[in-house]
Amino acid sequence: MNQSMxxxxxxxxxxxxxxxxxxxxxxxxNLERAQVRAGELVFDxxxxxxxACAQGFFLVGIPEGVNTDPGDTLAAEFHRxxxxxxxxxxxxxxxxxxxxDYQGYFDREHDQWENLYVESANWHxxxxxxxxxxxxxxxxxxxVLCSVLRGVGIPRDAWAxxxxxxxxxxxxxxxxxxxxxxxxxxxxxxxxxxxxxxxxLRSTEPGLLALIDGELRSVDPVPGHFIVxxxxxxxxxxxxxxxxxxxxxxxxxxxxxxxxxxxxxxxxIFLDSALGGTIHRWEDNTAHPVQSVAEFAEQEVNxxxxxxxxx
Ligand SMILES: O=C(O)CCC(=O)C(=O)O
Ligand SMILES: [Fe+2]
Numbered sequence: 001m002n003q004s005m006x007x008x009x010x011x012x013x014x015x016x017x018x019x020x021x022x023x024x025x026x027x028x029x030n031l032e033r034a035q036v037r038a039g040e041l042v043f044d045x046x047x048x049x050x051x052a053c054a055q056g057f058f059l060v061g062i063p064e065g066v067n068t069d070p071g072d073t074l075a076a077e078f079h080r081x082x083x084x085x086x087x088x089x090x091x092x093x094x095x096x097x098x099x100x101d102y103q104g105y106f107d108r109e110h111d112q113w114e115n116l117y118v119e120s121a122n123w124h125x126x127x128x129x130x131x132x133x134x135x136x137x138x139x140x141x142x143x144v145l146c147s148v149l150r151g152v153g154i155p156r157d158a159w160a161x162x163x164x165x166x167x168x169x170x171x172x173x174x175x176x177x178x179x180x181x182x183x184x185x186x187x188x189x190x191x192x193x194x195x196x197x198x199x200x201l202r203s204t205e206p207g208l209l210a211l212i213d214g215e216l217r218s219v220d221p222v223p224g225h226f227i228v229x230x231x232x233x234x235x236x237x238x239x240x241x242x243x244x245x246x247x248x249x250x251x252x253x254x255x256x257x258x259x260x261x262x263x264x265x266x267x268x269i270f271l272d273s274a275l276g277g278t279i280h281r282w283e284d285n286t287a288h289p290v291q292s293v294a295e296f297a298e299q300e301v302n303x304x305x306x307x308x309x310x311x
Contacts, residue, residue: 008232008299010310013249014216016187022209022218022253029210029217032058033225036140041147049151052228053238055212056248059225060144060200066136068202070129075177075202075265078105078116089127098122101275102174102301110307112180112255113189120173130175137226137269138173141198142166144228145271148198148245152238154282162237162287164277166197172272180207180255180264188252188264192311194231195300196272201227203266210250219250232300233272233279236290240283249311272297 017025032048032055034041041060043049052058062068077090093116098104100122106115120138123131146167149159159167166172180188188207201208208219208227219227235247255264273279277293290296303311 008236010303011249012310013191014211015309016191016251016253017209017216018254019188019207019256023206026209026216026218029055029057029212029219031055031219031227033060033222034058035061036063036143039143041143049147050243053148053151053230053243053245056246057210057212057219057227057229057250059222060140060228062224062226063136063140067129067133070127071133071175071177071202071267072204072265074116074127074130075179075267076262078177079114079179096125098125102297108189108305110305111186111189112182112184113252114179114181116177118175120175123175126175134173134175134269137175137200137202138169138271140226141200141228141269141271142169144200145198145234148230148234152241152243152245152282154237155285158282158287162280162282163197163233164273164293166271166273171274171277172196172270174270174272175267176270177267178252178265180252182255182257182263186254188254190304190306190311191249191251192304193235193247193249193300194229194270195233195297195304196231196270197234198271199229199231199268200271201229201266201268203227205264205266207252207255207264208250208266209253210248212246212248231270231272233293233296236279237282240281 032052034043078093082088082092203221206220232247238244273293279290280287
């Protein structure tokens with residue numbers, strides 16, 4: 001393993017509690033809220049953006065006209081077999097080959113978690129209504145990214161370099177659908193960081209926990225809002241700045257269900273640099289190359305799905 005593969009130190013993780021304990025023991029994170037108004041991201045409080053960057057999570061109102069129903073249906077159905085009814089386009093995704101790296105159906109051995117990952121070049125394969133939702137979530141995530149880059153003081157003419165052109169909508173936009181199998185006696189997911197820049201998450205149920213300022217907090221959804229969190233690429237970029245952006249460790253507690261009750265589901269857009277790009281750190285008003293995106297992504301992804309107690 002070369003030196004750059006070990007760029008990020010391993011961190012010990014707390015044990016993942018089960019769902020019952022999660023609700024009982026961990027107070028809710030007090031998240032900032034923002035809305036999109038006239039194409040701008042506007043926080044309810046004046047220092048909202050700074051607090052959101054420090055906490056690593058915030059809530060944003062789902063913009064008017066964005067229809068989450070097709071995504072909700074795909075998250076609930078992708079793992080099921082087709083039965084010959086009107087939901088068939090949303091089903092049977094275990095067996096579909098999707099071209100490209102890190103894409104398709106995944107059964108996470110150590111978790112309740114199973115996923116369907118589809119990058120924007122393949123959204124035409126998805127059922128009606130999902131691609132427009134993916135584009136709307138992407139646009140929202142890019143608005144967040146640009147607001148943060150401006151907020152931390154990175155000059156506009158450096159954005160394309162430091163984000164490997166994601167700021168110009170040329171990176172990876174990955175839709176990720178999550179289903180947590182309540183019948184499997186494991187954690188929901190491992191505690192992890194998302195590896196990219198910005199994640200926009202649609203969740204309608206508690207179960208997500210995050211380490212914020214060293215304390216485990218529950219990150220519960222608020223109706224009509226997406227949950228936004230920041231990824232490692234943004235944390236590395238800003239780590240030498242006076243107010244670094246946090247890619248906080250988070251994960252999903254074990255989900256328990258009474259028979260006949262639907263399992264927990266969620267979905268997210270991950271905004272990542274293209275795999276041919278470079279991770280940078282911003283220091284002395286200059287972009288410093290740190291590691292290739294391909295290596296960085298491999299390291300971060302491998303740490304997300306193993307069964308160790310560190311990241
Ligand atoms: O389901 C959730 O609440 C979070 C899922 C998550 O962390 C992820 O997909 O990376
Ligand atoms: Fe995540």
